[in-house]
Amino acid sequence: MDSLITAAGRALAAGDALTALKRVALREDPPALALRGIAMAQLGELARAQDLLKRAARGFGPQDPLAQARCTVAEAEVALALRNLAQGPAARAALANAQSVLAQRGDIANAAHARLIAARRALLMGHLQAAADGLAALDATALAPQQRALAALVRLELTLRGLQLDQARQALAQAQTAARQAGIPALQAEVADAGAVLDQVAARRWLPASQQWQPLRLADVATLLSDPDLVVDGCRHALHAGTWRLSLARRPVLFTLLQGLAEAWPQAATREHLIERAFRLNPPDDSHRARLRVEIGRLRRLVAPVVGIEATPQGFALQLRPGQSLALLAPPLASTLDAVTALLADGAAWSTSALALATGESQRQLQRSLAELLAQGRVRAIGQGRARRWLAPTLTGFTTILLLPAALPSG
Numbered sequence: 001m002d003s004l005i006t007a008a009g010r011a012l013a014a015g016d017a018l019t020a021l022k023r024v025a026l027r028e029d030p031p032a033l034a035l036r037g038i039a040m041a042q043l044g045e046l047a048r049a050q051d052l053l054k055r056a057a058r059g060f061g062p063q064d065p066l067a068q069a070r071c072t073v074a075e076a077e078v079a080l081a082l083r084n085l086a087q088g089p090a091a092r093a094a095l096a097n098a099q100s101v102l103a104q105r106g107d108i109a110n111a112a113h114a115r116l117i118a119a120r121r122a123l124l125m126g127h128l129q130a131a132a133d134g135l136a137a138l139d140a141t142a143l144a145p146q147q148r149a150l151a152a153l154v155r156l157e158l159t160l161r162g163l164q165l166d167q168a169r170q171a172l173a174q175a176q177t178a179a180r181q182a183g184i185p186a187l188q189a190e191v192a193d194a195g196a197v198l199d200q201v202a203a204r205r206w207l208p209a210s211q212q213w214q215p216l217r218l219a220d221v222a223t224l225l226s227d228p229d230l231v232v233d234g235c236r237h238a239l240h241a242g243t244w245r246l247s248l249a250r251r252p253v254l255f256t257l258l259q260g261l262a263e264a265w266p267q268a269a270t271r272e273h274l275i276e277r278a279f280r281l282n283p284p285d286d287s288h289r290a291r292l293r294v295e296i297g298r299l300r301r302l303v304a305p306v307v308g309i310e311a312t313p314q315g316f317a318l319q320l321r322p323g324q325s326l327a328l329l330a331p332p333l334a335s336t337l338d339a340v341t342a343l344l345a346d347g348a349a350w351s352t353s354a355l356a357l358a359t360g361e362s363q364r365q366l367q368r369s370l371a372e373l374l375a376q377g378r379v380r381a382i383g384q385g386r387a388r389r390w391l392a393p394t395l396t397g398f399t400t401i402l403l404l405p406a407a408l409p410s411g
Contacts, residue, residue: 015184030059069098083354149178268317349389
């Protein structure tokens with residue numbers, strides 16, 4: 001390995017992409033192309049980074065599987081930064097194969113990095129168990145400080161989603177320590193932003209008396225869900241009563257009905273209102289009323305251990321037990337438009353398909369929402385057709401790419 005490649009690798013390890021580019025900007029050999037790709041990724045030029053990494057992988061060829069595997073891992077992280085979440089089995093298999101090659105050939109640090117990328121992708125997709133399993137498989141002793149910081153950020157997100165606030169604070173402290181050791185300002189800023197989530201609004205609670213929503217922080221939500229009273233949780237589409245929990249995440253019609261009943265409580269929700277909310281039909285006819293009775297019957301059987309549902313002349317009403325109270329939670333964002341804006345706030349460029357996966361909406365619905373946001377000036381688009389990406393109006397910085405420091409060009 002020549003001295004310029006070594007110097008560029010060390011600059012990347014310190015998060016100094018510009019210095020790395022000065023060393024290899026005019027070179028076209030595979031190690032230089034790989035380092036240029038990583039530097040461009042750290043600077044946020046992701047499309048250019050992808051091209052350089054592909055050229056580097058072709059240049060290394062099958063005669064250098066170790067270098068090819070490192071390029072594959074770097075490409076996977078660029079894809080993660082581009083929010084190309086709808087990758088097929090081939091891309092996931094390529095990353096797993098690269099991780100295996102790296103581990104077999106003794107590049108433990110980059111093998112761990114490949115596992116970390118897979119865990120971060122699973123977290124973005126909402127596959128929490130897969131993300132947790134990926135973290136559990138990591139060998140902390142093989143991680144560089146910046147990798148330990150990223151692993152701690154993934155752990156922080158997992159514990160926050162589980163409302164395990166003590167564990168979340170421990171993960172945040174680990175991320176802060178590792179970020180200081182890494183000495184990379186962008187990473188330290190990302191950790192600081194992640195820590196701020198602990199004090200931000202995490203949900204809204206419906207107050208029937210005032211007919212208004214009350215903002216709640218994570219600690220408030222955790223306290224509420226530990227209460228033995230009923231909680232209709234619109235954030236997770238579930239019904240809680242102390243340690244008893246019923247998930248309706250895979251039964252959206254039933255949860256919509258439960259949500260409508262909770263909003264109307266202590267009064268009854270009219271049949272017309274429930275039909276319009278659950279089936280999106282107005283005005284209803286007799287067939288819709290028959291379907292409503294069937295769905296209410298299914299819901300009644302599921303919630304019977306903790307609450308009753310009674311038919312009234314106007315519609316249906318929840319029947320709580322003596323001394324029982326009801327709380328209705330909703331996400332802090334009221335619409336798909338707000339959810340899209342929040343996702344774009346991370347500064348990354350999202351594809352329409354990735355936004356659809358993250359929000360649970362269809363691509364057609366997302367396209368309509370994005371067109372509305374574009375007309376309002378709340379988003380901007382780059383590229384055309386399948387290459388189109390969506391960003392927040394003003395990029396505040398690029399902090400999530402920390403690719404394969406120093407070890408990439410060796411071999």
